[in-house]
Each structure stands twice: as structure tokens, then as C-alpha cells.
Amino acid sequence: MNKTKSVSQAFSSTGPLAKAINGFNPRQAQLDMSLEVEQVIADKETLLVEAGTGTGKTFAYLVPAFLSEQKTIVSTGTKTLQEQLFHKDLPLVKKALGSKLKIALLKGRSNYLCTYRLEENFSSQPHKRRQAGVQLDAAALADLVKVRQWSSHTQSGDLGELTDVAEDSAIFAQVTSTTDNCLGRQCPDYETCYLVKARERAIEADVLVVNHHLFFADLALKDTGFGELIPSAQTIIFDEAHQIPDIATEYFGQSFSSRQLLDLASDCMQQYRTELTDVKQLSKAAEKLQRSAADFRLLFGQNPERGDWRQRLRMTTFKQGFNHVVDDLKFLYEVLKLCVSRTETIDNCFERATQLLNLCDLMQQVDKPGTSLWYETTRRHITLHLTPLSVADKFSEVVSKSDSAWVFTSATLAVDGQFEHFSKQLGLANAKSMLLDSPFDYADQSLLLVPRYLPDAQAHNRAQALVDIAMPLIEASEGRCFMLFTSYRMLNQVAQILTEAIENPLLVQGQMAKRVLLDHFIDQPDSVLLATASFWEGVDVRGNNLTCVIIDKLPFASPDDPLLQAKSADVKSQGKDPFAQIQLPQAVIALKQGVGRLIRDIDDRGVMAICDARLVNRHYGQVFLNSLPDMQRTRELKRAITFLEAINR
Incomplete structure (x- = not known):
């Protein structure tokens, strides 16, 4: 008891x-x-x-x-x-x-080593490894050595223990399972599986x-x-x-990605090379799917984007590209059907092909009510989503x-x-x-600055105007400053100007992993960190390491966001205002998160600069202000500089 x-x-x-x-x-x-x-x-x-x-x-x-x-x-x-x-x-x-x-800790399956895939893809027997045909660059090979050494003594199989391997290393996709390629109880390593053990501990x-x-x-x-x-x-x-x-x-929605197609094709190729060398059609079908999936991704812009898949599906180029993927997936499905029961992995591939064909049908249901059909791309892949509006x-x-x-x-x-x-x-x-309410004395510990004379968010000289405000604040706070942006475009423009304009170490998101970037920020007391959405929350820098946070503008979601557009149309059809119901509350929550980076402890002090005049000259600005902590407020840059200088005395 x-x-x-x-x-x-x-x-x-x-x-x-x-x-x-x-x-x-x-x-x-x-x-x-x-x-x-x-x-x-x-x-x-x-x-x-x-x-x-x-x-x-x-x-x-x-x-x-x-x-x-x-x-x-x-x-x-x-x-x-x-x-x-x-x-x-x-x-x-x-x-x-x-x-x-x-007590127990359980993470998603991508956090646990899959010993079966490690051995299949990178067998300790060289001839088997060559047959598997997994190609790695020098960096990934170096990471593989670390994974192998660690795998011989880990108790949990939690890849988070590998702190000297980058979070985005290419090796992780090769040594972890997905819901698609996991063999479940049919896996020869099931009894010793780290994920199964973690789930057993979780249930107990x-x-x-x-x-x-x-x-x-x-x-x-x-x-x-x-x-x-x-x-x-x-x-x-x-x-x-x-x-x-x-x-x-x-x-609660469904999604379907080019990565799933490429993973399936890769696993089929591996089966052809190692177990099913007599089924030439398997290699041919897998290669065809690899090509059409890669070609489909190339139809979209190189930079990551989100858009309305219903609209794209009405365009001939995209419709044809998607049909090629579906046709090649059907061809692979027919070949796999002939190979069923020959190996556990091939049975798994057949099941995956069946599921992916069903998802292809779903992603063409352009008239399904109460849903948004949209896509998002990364540099390598495209994902199609069918998402409920509520x-x-x-x-x-x-x-x-x-x-x-x-x-x-x-x-x-x-x-x-x-x-x-x-x-x-x-x-x-x-x-x-x-x-x-927070126990912190925000009125004593912090100052909110909404600078005057800012050009509009779309103005061509906006980046320079932000730098003109940031530089005296950075000087007064002796670095120790976050600049948080709502877009990569503005982040990159400001970074380009600041590189030439200040001597402080400049840390820019994308240069290195988030964790490493934060470590550098704390280790270099006079540094300035520029970042977007992922740094607006879950970042905890206490004490004098951070005394100034500058936010470029109110974090409204992009009006081009397909899910927002679909939800807005749905709200409008009910006779309500989508701005008041969706966009404004979402932006308020996001801004509260960003502002929350500044004061993390009872002794913290600092300036929060929000470079958006809509806070004071639009009627909805009051909703933002009412939702923020009770800081001192000013529109005078000089007063913010004085506040920062007092902290550093």
C-alpha cells in the first residue's frame, strides 16, 4: 500500500x-x-x-x-x-x-531496432549482403558500424540510445520495421523482438x-x-x-505515400535476388513500380509543398502519372499472386500490394463528403491524404x-x-x-514590444525591416536571442542579411539537427538562433541563455493550406465565419506557444518582440493580447533596448 x-x-x-x-x-x-x-x-x-x-x-x-x-x-x-x-x-x-x-515507456515502432531487417539488409555474411543490394553512402556505412556495435549489447533496442548517430540518418529506415513490412508472428526473430518486448512491458x-x-x-x-x-x-x-x-x-483519416511503393518494390527486388531467382517477372514488375513512383514525385515541385489533390487529379498530367503508378502496382500484384506461400516476406509483400491498391481507389474518391483530399511532398516523397473535416x-x-x-x-x-x-x-x-495562471510575475520579468512603422507582411523590404529591428535588440541582449519565423522564405532572407550584418554566431535551422542546434546555442552565449515552426514549442532554454525572442508575424496558417480551405468551406456552408471559428483560434494557440519560449523560470527576464502591427490595429488583435501573459507593453524600440541592457548589468 x-x-x-x-x-x-x-x-x-x-x-x-x-x-x-x-x-x-x-x-x-x-x-x-x-x-x-x-x-x-x-x-x-x-x-x-x-x-x-x-x-x-x-x-x-x-x-x-x-x-x-x-x-x-x-x-x-x-x-x-x-x-x-x-x-x-x-x-x-x-x-x-x-x-x-x-512504470514503462513505449515508443512507436520506428524507434526500435529490427534485428531481422538488420540481418536481411546487412548480413554479416558478405555474399548475402551483396545479394540484398542495399546501397549506402560513406556516412550511412559509418552509422551502420555504430548500429552493429550497439546492437550486440543493447537491452531495450531503443535507437534513442545511439546519441552519436544523426536523427535523420539514412541507416534507420534499413534497420527498423514499418507496419507494412513487419512480419509479425511469422517473423523468425519474433520471440526476441525489441518492439514485442516493449509492448509486453507496456501491457504489464x-x-x-x-x-x-x-x-x-x-x-x-x-x-x-x-x-x-x-x-x-x-x-x-x-x-x-x-x-x-x-x-x-x-x-482517423487514410494516407498513401510514394515511400510505401518504393519500400514494397525494394523488398520484392530483395526477394528476387535472394529467394525467388526463378521469377524474372518479379524483378521487372518491381523496377517498373520504382520508376513510376519516382516519376510521379517528379511531377511536383522540388521544394516541400501541400495542395489540393482533387484539383491535381483533374489535370491530365497528374491523372496520367497516378494511373501509371496504379497500373504498375496492379502488374506487381498479379506477379506476387503467383508467388504466394513461397516465403513469409513475399506473402507480406502481397498483402501490402493489396492494401495499397485499396488506398489508390480511396485517393480517387473526389466526391466523398465531409473529407479533404490533399497531398504533401518532402524532397524525396509524396503522400496523399484523405482526411475527415471533423x-x-x-x-x-x-x-x-x-x-x-x-x-x-x-x-x-x-x-x-x-x-x-x-x-x-x-x-x-x-x-x-x-x-x-502561471506563478511567474510577467509584468516584472518581461516586456512585450510591438514595433512601429513595419512594412506589410508581403512588402519587398520586409526582411530588411526585420533586421533593422533585430540588430539593436541583439546588441542589447548580447546575442542570446531566438528569431522565430512563420515561413522558411523569410527565415532564409533574414539569415542572408544578418550573416553580413552581425558578428554574433548565427545558428540557422536546417544547418544541423534540432538538438545539436540547441546545444550550440547554449554553449555559445552570444549566439542568435533563427528557426521556424518546430522551435515554436517544446524548446526549454532557461536563465540568461535566452533573453530576447523576436517573432516575425502572427502565425496564421497559410490560406493555401488544402485542409484549412476544406474546413473553411465546411464552416461557411453552416453559415459561420471560418476566420473566427478556425484561423484565429489556431493562430492564438500557436502564438502562445511561441511566446512561451521566453520565460521558463521564476528568475528569467526578457523581451518578446512581435513584429506585426495587426496586434494593435486590427479588432482581433485584442483576442491575441487577452490570451498572452500579462507582460509590460510598449511600441518603443528604445524602451525594449533599455529593458535588455538592465538585465545584463
Whole structure:
């Protein structure tokens, strides 16, 4: 039994947390949240909590979860928070409360080494490796050596342990499985599979840490062949819950990518070279599919983009390109049909070809109501998506049927003090809600600058104007500055000018991995970091390492975004205003995330510059301002410079 019986006792000044954690100070907001979570767990209700930075929300939900002694799933938005929860916060709370509950960490399958694919693609027997035909450049070969050495002694198979291999290394795709190519129980390595072991630990655990993508993959039954995790949980807690509507939408839809086609073709080629050398047609069909899939990607621009697939499908070039892919996939399907039962892998390839043909049919249903049909490209691949415009009905059904307690928390859930935007998207109309302010003294610690005389967002001299504002701020803060952008185009223009204009080390997103970029920023105290969307949230730089954040403009989604266009048309057809219902609330949440990078601790101080006059000269600007922390405000650049200089004295 737990020694500690209640939340109030746990958080008291003489309680177990105070004894276990140096410098622990009970906070009223933290206790209020924890008591509410305790009640919701007991009553199996749903709760929405916006808890400002510094509230201590992690302990506020972990303590009642442990005290309830029920099976709990904690889902996070980022791997970083997932790791922090499992390796730091959970053990601390468990020890402080004297709990005997089992804890486990489960990541998505792409995080675990697949020993079968490692051996198939890079056999220790050279003749077999040559037959497999996997081509690697020098960097990937060096990474392979590291993976091989590590694979001989790892206990968990979690590739996150390989800190000296870049996160985007080409080797990972070759040594991990996907839902497509995993052989499941037919795999010869099934008994020793790291993913299977991790899932077994997850099923046995009392408190399980996952991430949102994994949670919804499981919920949407995308990952067949393994038991479901979700129904067994009595309490489900989402941290960084503001991400849930977008992720839920993604998983309740369907998608189909050129990478799946190329992976299938590659696996078929490998089978031809190693096991089915008598089936010449297999090699021919796989090569044809490889060519048509690559040609299909080349029909789109080189730079990553998103667009309306319905529109493209009406154009002859794209229609023909897609038909070539479908025809070549059908040819491969017919060849595979003749090879069924010869090897486990070929049976798996046949199943994948069948599923991909079904997806091809779906991606041509241009008249399907209540959905958006859109595409997105990366430098190498294209993905087609069929996405529901609303997941409210589906998700609310999941919640109401579950007989579980559901807690959604984040520093950014409310818009202008209201939860309606969030609750409507997920169909959580009956949820309880609470809004907890940050304990930080923003009026003393920070200053919000909205500079005067800025040219319009589209003006040709916009980048130079941003640099003219940034330079005196960078000088006054002695570097230690983030510049956050809403587009790569503006980031690159400003980076080009700043390179010549300042002597501070300039760190630009894309030059190196995010984690490495942040390490450099902290190691070089006078540096300036330029970044886009991925740095707007989940980045925690404390103390004097960061004293100035400059945001180029309000983060409204691009009006060309196909999913936004489809949702807007749907809202308009209901006689409502898409700007007020969708674009404005989304932008407010995104801006709150960006602003949240500045003050991370009770002693932090700094200037937040938002270079967008719409904050003060458009009627909706007030909605943004009402949603931000209560900072001092100014339009005078000089005052911001003075504020920064005072920090550095």
C-alpha cells in the first residue's frame, strides 16, 4: 500500500514531495489542479486544464494517478517530454510516494531496432549482403558500424540510445520495421523482438508513458497483429494536449505515400535476388513500380509543398502519372499472386500490394463528403491524404464508451480565456475545465514590444525591416536571442542579411539537427538562433541563455493550406465565419506557444518582440493580447533596448 493517502498530504510543506525534492515549494495552483484531477479520476469524468508555465502540472497529474493505483496512460506530444517523464519525473514521484506501481515507456515502432531487417539488409555474411543490394553512402556505412556495435549489447533496442548517430540518418529506415513490412508472428526473430518486448512491458505496466502519435495509431487500429493497449487504461492523461486535434484528424483519416511503393518494390527486388531467382517477372514488375513512383514525385515541385489533390487529379498530367503508378502496382500484384506461400516476406509483400491498391481507389474518391483530399511532398516523397473535416463525433464516442477518466492539459488550450475551440474539435462539450495562471510575475520579468512603422507582411523590404529591428535588440541582449519565423522564405532572407550584418554566431535551422542546434546555442552565449515552426514549442532554454525572442508575424496558417480551405468551406456552408471559428483560434494557440519560449523560470527576464502591427490595429488583435501573459507593453524600440541592457548589468 502507498504510505501517502491523499493529494493534500503529498503536496503539503512537510509531505513526501517536500522531503524527496530539494527546494520543493507547495504552489496553490498545482494543488488545485491535482485535487481536480484526483476527483476526475474517482468520478471517471473528463477535464481540460490550461496550466501556465511554472505551475508544475506534471506532478499535479502524476501524484493523483499514482495514488489511485489504477492503470494510467500518460501521452505526450514530444519524445523529449516522454523521456523526461519516464527517466526523471515518474521515478521521483514513485519514490517519494513509496509506490510499488510498475512504470514503462513505449515508443512507436520506428524507434526500435529490427534485428531481422538488420540481418536481411546487412548480413554479416558478405555474399548475402551483396545479394540484398542495399546501397549506402560513406556516412550511412559509418552509422551502420555504430548500429552493429550497439546492437550486440543493447537491452531495450531503443535507437534513442545511439546519441552519436544523426536523427535523420539514412541507416534507420534499413534497420527498423514499418507496419507494412513487419512480419509479425511469422517473423523468425519474433520471440526476441525489441518492439514485442516493449509492448509486453507496456501491457504489464501500471503507469505507461506513450506519445500522441502512438496513442492514436493504436486507437485507430492501424497497428494490426498486436494487442490494443488503450482499452485497458482506467485513466488517460494527455500532456501538450493542444496538439491532439491535428494528430487525431491525421489518424482517423487514410494516407498513401510514394515511400510505401518504393519500400514494397525494394523488398520484392530483395526477394528476387535472394529467394525467388526463378521469377524474372518479379524483378521487372518491381523496377517498373520504382520508376513510376519516382516519376510521379517528379511531377511536383522540388521544394516541400501541400495542395489540393482533387484539383491535381483533374489535370491530365497528374491523372496520367497516378494511373501509371496504379497500373504498375496492379502488374506487381498479379506477379506476387503467383508467388504466394513461397516465403513469409513475399506473402507480406502481397498483402501490402493489396492494401495499397485499396488506398489508390480511396485517393480517387473526389466526391466523398465531409473529407479533404490533399497531398504533401518532402524532397524525396509524396503522400496523399484523405482526411475527415471533423473528428468530434468519432473521438467523443471513444471517450464516452471508455469508462475511463480523461485529462487534457497544456500551457495553451484556451483562447481569450475560453476552451470552446479545443472542446468543439474533439466533441468534449461536457468536459470540466480549469484555467490556472502561471506563478511567474510577467509584468516584472518581461516586456512585450510591438514595433512601429513595419512594412506589410508581403512588402519587398520586409526582411530588411526585420533586421533593422533585430540588430539593436541583439546588441542589447548580447546575442542570446531566438528569431522565430512563420515561413522558411523569410527565415532564409533574414539569415542572408544578418550573416553580413552581425558578428554574433548565427545558428540557422536546417544547418544541423534540432538538438545539436540547441546545444550550440547554449554553449555559445552570444549566439542568435533563427528557426521556424518546430522551435515554436517544446524548446526549454532557461536563465540568461535566452533573453530576447523576436517573432516575425502572427502565425496564421497559410490560406493555401488544402485542409484549412476544406474546413473553411465546411464552416461557411453552416453559415459561420471560418476566420473566427478556425484561423484565429489556431493562430492564438500557436502564438502562445511561441511566446512561451521566453520565460521558463521564476528568475528569467526578457523581451518578446512581435513584429506585426495587426496586434494593435486590427479588432482581433485584442483576442491575441487577452490570451498572452500579462507582460509590460510598449511600441518603443528604445524602451525594449533599455529593458535588455538592465538585465545584463
